[in-house]
Amino acid sequence: MAVDPTTIDFQKGDGLVPAIVQDATTGRVLMQGYMNEQALQKTLDTKQVTFFSRSKNRLWTKGETSGNSLALVDIKADCDQDSLLVYAHPAGPVCHKGTDTCWAEDNYPAGFLGHLESVIQSRKNADPDTSYTARLFARGMNKVAQKVGEEAVELVIEAKDDNEALFLNEAADLMYHYLVLLAAKGYELKDVLKVLEERHR
Numbered sequence: 001m002a003v004d005p006t007t008i009d010f011q012k013g014d015g016l017v018p019a020i021v022q023d024a025t026t027g028r029v030l031m032q033g034y035m036n037e038q039a040l041q042k043t044l045d046t047k048q049v050t051f052f053s054r055s056k057n058r059l060w061t062k063g064e065t066s067g068n069s070l071a072l073v074d075i076k077a078d079c080d081q082d083s084l085l086v087y088a089h090p091a092g093p094v095c096h097k098g099t100d101t102c103w104a105e106d107n108y109p110a111g112f113l114g115h116l117e118s119v120i121q122s123r124k125n126a127d128p129d130t131s132y133t134a135r136l137f138a139r140g141m142n143k144v145a146q147k148v149g150e151e152a153v154e155l156v157i158e159a160k161d162d163n164e165a166l167f168l169n170e171a172a173d174l175m176y177h178y179l180v181l182l183a184a185k186g187y188e189l190k191d192v193l194k195v196l197e198e199r200h201r
Helices: 037-046 111-122 132-138 141-159 164-184 189-200
Strands: 017-023 029-035 050-053 058-061 070-077 084-090
Touching: 029 037, 029 050, 029 084, 037 050, 037 058, 037 070, 111 164, 111 189, 132 141, 132 164, 141 164, 164 189
Parallel strands: 017 084
Antiparallel strands: 017 029, 050 058, 070 084
16 A cells, blocks of 8 residues: 555544545545544554544444445545545445445446547537438438347457557457447436446446
């Protein structure tokens, strides 16, 4: 772990420092808690994110009652050594209200895929003469599904050879048409990821 507990300035905050938790995979900020020296040490020792609960006046390991724990990946201190950034893998919703984050945001890999999903959604009602994606939507569900099948077959064919460029391009084609199919069915990538998360648990 990058953090050295002996360098953290716990005294500045009367024994506590803010600990901001970020999903190590998606980059989404999940929650904020507070750690004292014992909570930080327990987090490092057990690899389960542990806070100091100000309301209960004791150490509190995330998920100890709900099961929605935070598996530690890394911890970093800020430039003044008086706050912590915790990278973790969440097991289930982080907020006690049942949402993915304490700001009621969905937590799924966004980045460029999220941007691409937004572009695909915006093409649903675009002019088919000016957009390939709009033409796919206009041709109906069967055509969209057929394209996914065609791209999957082409990817399998390229997987048997050793041409990296062709394989990656076919993989990109399949991913793109898969996202179009999800949008045509009224779903998003996050809906599929939730199913995978449930299976993983």
